[in-house]
């Protein structure tokens with residue numbers, strides 16, 4: 565019989581899928597690493613598993629302990645899923661701007677969710693950074709993974725995502741493209757691919773226009789999960805050969821095209837990474853193999869990127885790309 569002992573045993577080993585329609589007119593092979601096929605629905609399952617196992621080994625997380633983390637999304641799901649298997653309690657802290665749907669996903673996995681006001685500065689006692697610090701101090705047996713500083717975040721990619729891509733492409737990968745949030749994905753995967761190829765593989769970061777990685781100050785942008793207004797410890801500042809800044813409009817247009825033209829219903833940061841990969845592809849040749857990582861599913865963004873009214877309200881939707889109405893069809 566072929567079965568997993570637990571769903572968390574299925575983290576990783578995600579497939580590579582060729583992009584077809586979107587790559588018309590460019591020479592290289594462009595392959596998407598489809599991370600929504602992880603059991604928790606995102607790339608963050610990988611870091612959750614490794615951060616928890618490392619904390620168990622170091623004794624920071626003990627049986628019956630509580631995981632406290634400021635997270636509203638993918639990392640929380642990964643942590644909650646691994647915690648369920650191992651019997652840990654999870655307390656996640658998120659700002660009130662996070663949609664109720666997202667909070668409910670965390671609760672559905674059995675996590676407790678503490679909601680904090682968004683409209684306070686980070687140093688305010690009620691800010692979600694401070695509340696999570698306080699809870700981590702006050703709850704007995706609490707451990708805070710801190711994905712922005714935890715070396716096991718990039719390490720997890722060095723030991724899983726990187727080797728998978730190398731093996732799946734039989735060492736033919738020439739470029740790796742990923743969005744940068746904590747920087748864990750690009751730093752760990754990129755470092756492995758550079759080590760194994762003796763520096764031949766080029767690593768390209770995709771960043772929302774305005775974020776620090778592409779020279780900005782952290783000006784607000786709408787694409788979620790990527791870009792920062794500070795430099796996290798998990799980002800290796802030497803890893804990227806190039807950073808490509810992508811506008812929200814381009815990120816979201818490509819995200820919608822991925823669903824409609826490639827059958828890949830993925831999140832906005834995926835469209836951003838693919839937009840960067842396509843820009844890179846224009847400068848590459850037929851022997852190049854570009855791998856672009858798609859972090860999560862589009863299901864969490866149906867009310868935003870895939871909603872015409874939301875897109876129109878920001879001026880992202882050109883009239884011809886709107887859904888046909890009954891009037892149009894008649």
Ligand code: PMP
Pocket residue numbers: 637638743744745746747748749750788789790831833834859860
């Ligand atoms: N996309 C999404 C949707 C994310 O949640 C994240 C993680 N913040 C990223 C991309 C970026 O990954 P990383 O933190 O490894 O840089």
